[in-house]
Amino acid sequence: xxxxxxxxxxxxxxxxxxxxxxxxxxxxxxxxxxxxxxxxxxxxxxxxxxxxxxxxxxxxxxxxxxxxxxxxxxxxxxxxxxxxxxxxxxxxxxxxxxxxxxxxxxxxxxxxxxxxxxxxxxxxxxxxxxxxxxxxxxxxxxxxxxxxxxxxxxxxxxxxxxxxxxxxxxxxxxxxxxxxxxxxxxxxxxxxxxxxxxxxxxxxxxxxxxxxxxxxxxxxxxxxxxxxxxxxxxxxxxxxxxxxxxxxxxxxxxxxxxxxxxxxxxxxxxxxxxxxxxxxxxxxxxxxxxxxxxxxxxxxxxxxx
Amino acid sequence: xxxxxxxxxxxxxxxxxxxxxxxxxxxxxxxxxxxxxxxxxxxxxxxxxxxxxxxxxxxxxxxxxxxxxxxxxxxxxxxxxxxxxxxxxxxxxxxxxxxxxxxxxxxxxxxxxxxxxxxxxxxxxxxxxxxxxxxxxxxxxxxxxxxxxxxxxxxxxxxxxxxxxxxxxxxxxxxxxxxxxxxxxxxxxxxxxxxxxxxxxxxxxxxxxxxxxxxxxxxxxxxxxxxxxxxxxxxxxxxxxxxxxxxxxxxxxxxxxxxxxxxxxxxxxxxxxxxxxxxxxxxxxxxxxxxxxxxxxxxxxxxxxxxxxxxxxxxxxxxxxxxxxxxxxxxxx
Numbered sequence: 001x002x003x004x005x006x007x008x009x010x011x012x013x014x015x016x017x018x019x020x021x022x023x024x025x026x027x028x029x030x031x032x033x034x035x036x037x038x039x040x041x042x043x044x045x046x047x048x049x050x051x052x053x054x055x056x057x058x059x060x061x062x063x064x065x066x067x068x069x070x071x072x073x074x075x076x077x078x079x080x081x082x083x084x085x086x087x088x089x090x091x092x093x094x095x096x097x098x099x100x101x102x103x104x105x106x107x108x109x110x111x112x113x114x115x116x117x118x119x120x121x122x123x124x125x126x127x128x129x130x131x132x133x134x135x136x137x138x139x140x141x142x143x144x145x146x147x148x149x150x151x152x153x154x155x156x157x158x159x160x161x162x163x164x165x166x167x168x169x170x171x172x173x174x175x176x177x178x179x180x181x182x183x184x185x186x187x188x189x190x191x192x193x194x195x196x197x198x199x200x201x202x203x204x205x206x207x208x209x210x211x212x213x214x215x216x217x218x219x220x221x222x223x224x225x226x227x228x229x230x231x232x233x234x235x236x237x238x239x240x241x242x243x244x245x246x247x248x249x250x251x252x253x254x255x256x257x258x259x260x261x262x263x264x265x266x267x268x269x270x271x272x273x274x275x276x277x278x279x280x281x282x283x284x285x286x287x288x289x290x291x292x293x294x295x296x297x298x299x300x301x302x303x304x305x
Numbered sequence: 306x307x308x309x310x311x312x313x314x315x316x317x318x319x320x321x322x323x324x325x326x327x328x329x330x331x332x333x334x335x336x337x338x339x340x341x342x343x344x345x346x347x348x349x350x351x352x353x354x355x356x357x358x359x360x361x362x363x364x365x366x367x368x369x370x371x372x373x374x375x376x377x378x379x380x381x382x383x384x385x386x387x388x389x390x391x392x393x394x395x396x397x398x399x400x401x402x403x404x405x406x407x408x409x410x411x412x413x414x415x416x417x418x419x420x421x422x423x424x425x426x427x428x429x430x431x432x433x434x435x436x437x438x439x440x441x442x443x444x445x446x447x448x449x450x451x452x453x454x455x456x457x458x459x460x461x462x463x464x465x466x467x468x469x470x471x472x473x474x475x476x477x478x479x480x481x482x483x484x485x486x487x488x489x490x491x492x493x494x495x496x497x498x499x500x501x502x503x504x505x506x507x508x509x510x511x512x513x514x515x516x517x518x519x520x521x522x523x524x525x526x527x528x529x530x531x532x533x534x535x536x537x538x539x540x541x542x543x544x545x546x547x548x549x550x551x552x553x554x555x556x557x558x559x560x561x562x563x564x565x566x567x568x569x570x571x572x573x574x575x576x577x578x579x580x581x582x583x584x585x586x587x588x589x590x591x592x593x594x595x596x597x598x599x600x601x602x603x604x605x606x607x608x609x610x611x612x613x614x615x616x617x618x619x620x621x622x623x624x625x626x627x628x629x630x631x632x633x634x635x636x637x638x
Binding site: 012013015016018019020023027030097098099100101102103104105106301302304305 | 371394409426
């Protein structure tokens, strides 16, 4: 009985969050941008699969399907979707309509962010998962490949994480700059040379291009092998490496000298991107995502509507 | 202040709204609200009056926590207002000027969304929505999308939206703006009806509305509250400008007329804007007798009378007088 009461209390408490989430999801689904994006991504995926049907093995073909999400051109759409809810005239309308009601700004922002992440991931998965199934299950006139379920799931997760990060980045910049167009322009200028920016901080392995190149290898990686690796204290090494990267990043950011590191060309020539660590990438994109959401919330909390 | 309202509230009851030295400065440049102290007693229909740009809307947005005060504080039923003051906003039904509503929704969907934001359970929400739609006369428009609504219908829906949570305090910003006469009449009647059970704050610059529905008044000018009190208090401040005479003739003659009329017993005359003479008549003096004597003086000064206006709108005159006084005080303000 108590647990029913607790559930009911929790339901009542979450009611505004759920209402805004539902409202935003409906609004996003009805928007031309999302529908065009869905059509565009479906069409592009179809052409990529059909065009390379007889040429690529499973892993490179799947990697080519995921390339537009990581590098070009879908980050435009994802970023634009993230920017819109808290900037420009939308902010004024939502102030009158939603934030003048007993809804906290955290609730609103979290619901709006969740709705955008959900829509972006839904569009991505709705198109990509069937494409991967077709590619892996179909009998194609190419040499057999060893794509693993674990590999597919981890790659889907990584691309989803990058997309979530992009939405959150759009959210943050849109909240801080307030003008949607300006926010999109700033984000384009930041995201285009992201590989260069990351190489300045010796973080090349997190760049979209290197992720994209690492995808094919990761797709072939079996679960057991990675479990064994984990047992062999790979996570500790990853953690150590990640903390070194983080230290290097902040040292560079604060004007300190960077540790000697291979040049960006060297990184790709030596195929360092093949040393892909799911753990490091999860931290590398997960932490900035969290930071972006928290900063967006703080910025939104302090501003006038 | 509570004595003004003449409603069921005691003088020691917590005021519905209290501000202490409330100040809002935008970007270190524009002072929108300046050191405002205000108390609105529970049960009042309070008119917040002021010209455009006086700071009325900013004050309301500070109360709702949509904006942060630069200094001072605002309280609603004893709770401090702020961005995350959910408890404060649950006590307020807000109607913005020309409410911007989600055009893609139907009215029931919109009110249902607001009901959820107010954490109302289904069994409370649904009957209330249909009762509100009936009350604001939108029951016949439930199948239309909001984007097809006229201004009047949007205001009615905005009014229903402000009432979904059945809040004890209503804050309506220019509720009659852009309405046709019948929609305006409907809104004013509704305010009168709701005023029997709720505290209502109406921000407007339409004096006729204030005159009809408010029992208490605050006048804002350039971000400052220059008057608060009852409607009777406001009208009591007024000099008794009984008539305005529109005249034609030389300015010298007009000046002479003003001097001669002022010499008459119980009459105060001054030159108004254009070629007009504003005639004030003292308490107890016969209006018709006074007017007859002034008209004789008009003839004697070789002026031609074009029209006579009776200074009937006491609230308007009192309001304009307040603004003039405030501007005339200069550094004394």
